[in-house]
Amino acid sequence: MTTASSSTRTPTPPRRENDWRLFLRLVPYARRNRRLLYIVLALLVPLSLSGAIQPILIGEAISLIRQESTFFVLEGKTLSQGLYILTGLLLLTIVVRLALTSIQGFLVQKVGQRMTADIRNDLFVHVTSLSARFFDLTPVGRLITRLTSDVDALGDVFSTGAIGILTDLASIVTILVITFTLQWQLALMLLLMLIPVTIAVVYFQRQFRKANYRAREELSNLNSVLQENLTGINIVQLFRRELFNAQLFRQINQHYVNQVDRTIFHDSMVSAILEWIALVAIAGVLWLGGLRVMDNALEVGTLVSFILFAQRLFEPLRQFAEKFTSIQSGFTAVERISDLLDEPIEIRDAESPISINSLEAIDGQPQVGEIQFDRVWFAYRDDDYVLRNLDFTIRPGEKVALVGPTGAGKSSIIRLLCRLYEPSSGRILIDGIDIRDIPQAQLRRYLGVILQDGFLFAGDVKSNITLGEDYSMAQIYAAAKQTNIDRFIEDLPQGYDTQLRERGTNLSGGQKQLLAFARAAIRNPRVLVLDEATASLDVGTEALIQDALDRLLADRTAIVIAHRLSTIRNVDRILVLKRGQLVESGNHEELLGQGGLYASLYQLQMLGN
Numbered sequence: 001m002t003t004a005s006s007s008t009r010t011p012t013p014p015r016r017e018n019d020w021r022l023f024l025r026l027v028p029y030a031r032r033n034r035r036l037l038y039i040v041l042a043l044l045v046p047l048s049l050s051g052a053i054q055p056i057l058i059g060e061a062i063s064l065i066r067q068e069s070t071f072f073v074l075e076g077k078t079l080s081q082g083l084y085i086l087t088g089l090l091l092l093t094i095v096v097r098l099a100l101t102s103i104q105g106f107l108v109q110k111v112g113q114r115m116t117a118d119i120r121n122d123l124f125v126h127v128t129s130l131s132a133r134f135f136d137l138t139p140v141g142r143l144i145t146r147l148t149s150d151v152d153a154l155g156d157v158f159s160t161g162a163i164g165i166l167t168d169l170a171s172i173v174t175i176l177v178i179t180f181t182l183q184w185q186l187a188l189m190l191l192l193m194l195i196p197v198t199i200a201v202v203y204f205q206r207q208f209r210k211a212n213y214r215a216r217e218e219l220s221n222l223n224s225v226l227q228e229n230l231t232g233i234n235i236v237q238l239f240r241r242e243l244f245n246a247q248l249f250r251q252i253n254q255h256y257v258n259q260v261d262r263t264i265f266h267d268s269m270v271s272a273i274l275e276w277i278a279l280v281a282i283a284g285v286l287w288l289g290g291l292r293v294m295d296n297a298l299e300v301g302t303l304v305s306f307i308l309f310a311q312r313l314f315e316p317l318r319q320f321a322e323k324f325t326s327i328q329s330g331f332t333a334v335e336r337i338s339d340l341l342d343e344p345i346e347i348r349d350a351e352s353p354i355s356i357n358s359l360e361a362i363d364g365q366p367q368v369g370e371i372q373f374d375r376v377w378f379a380y381r382d383d384d385y386v387l388r389n390l391d392f393t394i395r396p397g398e399k400v401a402l403v404g405p406t407g408a409g410k411s412s413i414i415r416l417l418c419r420l421y422e423p424s425s426g427r428i429l430i431d432g433i434d435i436r437d438i439p440q441a442q443l444r445r446y447l448g449v450i451l452q453d454g455f456l457f458a459g460d461v462k463s464n465i466t467l468g469e470d471y472s473m474a475q476i477y478a479a480a481k482q483t484n485i486d487r488f489i490e491d492l493p494q495g496y497d498t499q500l501r502e503r504g505t506n507l508s509g510g511q512k513q514l515l516a517f518a519r520a521a522i523r524n525p526r527v528l529v530l531d532e533a534t535a536s537l538d539v540g541t542e543a544l545i546q547d548a549l550d551r552l553l554a555d556r557t558a559i560v561i562a563h564r565l566s567t568i569r570n571v572d573r574i575l576v577l578k579r580g581q582l583v584e585s586g587n588h589e590e591l592l593g594q595g596g597l598y599a600s601l602y603q604l605q606m607l608g609n
């Protein structure tokens with residue numbers, strides 16, 4: 001179980017990638033939606049213009065009332081005509097702005113959603129290609145956080161974030177250009193006010209980013225604990241760990257809340273500074289503008305326009321900061337997702353793989369199913385070897401059992417053979433070819449593996465046998481018949497169409513096991529690997545399966561791991577392992593005769609029975 005110690009230390013961002021480089025990682029995804037993005041960009045111009053014109057129209061209305069207007073549209077018009085024209089124009093800009101804002105908002109969201117979906121798809125493909133070693137080290141809850149909430153936050157970077165910031169920048173620039181043409185002194189004052197504000201905003205945004213990274217790490221921890229507790233709910237309840245685990249959960253939850261509080265603080269600081277500075281700016285405009293009005297150097301209408309501009313200048317800046325916040329969260333997410341996408345796929349197909357299927361054509365020899373371990377050493381971690389200098393050959397068609405005390409390394413041999421892990425040194429050969437040279441898809445098809453805990457997916461019985469491959473119903477029936485499980489399937493409520501719940505929770509352990517046999521048989525593998533495969537079956541079912549197994553194994557190479565030594569008496573050869581080393585090899589009688597480890601294990605079991 002996860003202990004609090006792993007989560008009490010505050011995680012720090014592992015590396016600071018340049019934001020620009022992070023942003024560039026999103027560009028290929030944006031490019032797929034470039035048509036929509038061009039439309040969004042094209043809308044920026046009318047949007048910011050229609051916004052910037054409004055204060056001018058209002059200012060003109062006041063100038064008109066004070067009979068100071070020099071607006072060319074109003075030449076020769078009466079006061080009421082002029083007011084109608086100005087109000088009409090104002091309404092027009094409002095309608096245009098409203099319409100364009102909604103269209104832009106919709107398109108931006110759409111692009112964001114599409115990008116998010118594409119990234120999630122790529123991430124899923126990448127994560128499912130990572131090696132078993134990666135999953136040993138990474139809690140599932142952490143991965144789920146990255147695939148869900150991190151990806152969502154990331155979609156915002158481009159859509160709401162980048163586009164929004166462009167929109168705000170366009171508004172700010174338009175306002176500055178217009179104000180400078182109207183009255184440069186007041187405009188300069190506004191521009192100067194932007195400088196300290198920008199510095200403060202950048203500072204708080206940086207702090208926000210750090211806090212946000214930590215908050216997301218804490219969220220991952222939270223999800224890992226949640227996932228672990230839900231998956232192991234039976235043990236949690238059986239061992240009355242509810243209270244203890246709830247306490248642990250509360251602690252981790254508190255860490256998360258603390259980090260989120262920090263992000264809120266930095267975010268609020270930005271809003272507060274902007275709110276305050278906007279008021280200062282208005283006061284400044286009133287003061288400087290008022291002086292100039294008194295000197296008759298400025299019209300009241302223009303002053304009103306400026307007050308409105310001052311307000312509007314800080315509004316996009318505020319929005320800019322807000323979006324910056326979501327961009328910062330997004331960048332945190334891009335950073336975390338990039339970490340995952342950059343996680344190297346350790347186990348890859350060779351540059352020029354050798355097709356095991358074409359062996360026959362190349363050598364004129366049939367595929368025989370010979371397995372050779374050539375001085376194989378293996379460690380899960382560093383130099384902590386669990387397999388030491390394994391050197392043996394399993395002949396084509398031979399049935400071999402792996403025997404040894406718990407933790408001796410039997411399952412590790414199978415994992416290496418299936419290439420879930422790579423040996424630290426040495427080679428594993430199948431029909432004379434290093435398994436690293438065989439395409440993984442072929443290798444895993446060549447080997448049929450039946451594990452003790454046959455994992456089932458939500459779906460019906462038949463799809464759990466085919467696992468998405470193209471087999472006809474006739475082949476499914478044949479596989480079930482071949483493994484003697486057809487009767488069991490027909491007894492299920494809807495036979496082959498019976499819906500199984502996630503992880504097959506509506507089947508017993510033995511029933512799940514039976515399906516695993518059909519799943520292996522339908523693939524017609526050359527080599528069959530059984531890891532404690534019949535352990536969860538009752539004696540009657542086991543006899544039935546054993547009979548089917550004998551037929552299934554008839555012309556195939558087989559490797560069997562069994563703790564109950566009585567079940568492997570008939571194999572051709574028994575390899576006895578002790579602490580990762582091959583200590584004995586021979587058939588049942590030979591090994592009993594030798595009086596070594598096998599003989600003592602066997603006698604102990606006989607005594608037990």
Ligand SMILES: Nc1ncnc2c1ncn2[C@@H]1O[C@H](COP(=O)(O)OP(=O)(O)OP(=O)(O)O)[C@@H](O)[C@H]1O
Binds near residue numbers: 386408410
């Ligand atoms: N994913 C892993 N990461 C680190 N160590 C592991 C991992 N899996 C197994 N080990 C260690 O490797 C050693 C061999 O384990 P393995 O599962 O191969 O043993 P086994 O002989 O199949 O045991 P059993 O009979 O109990 O199934 C054990 O000491 C185990 O603690």
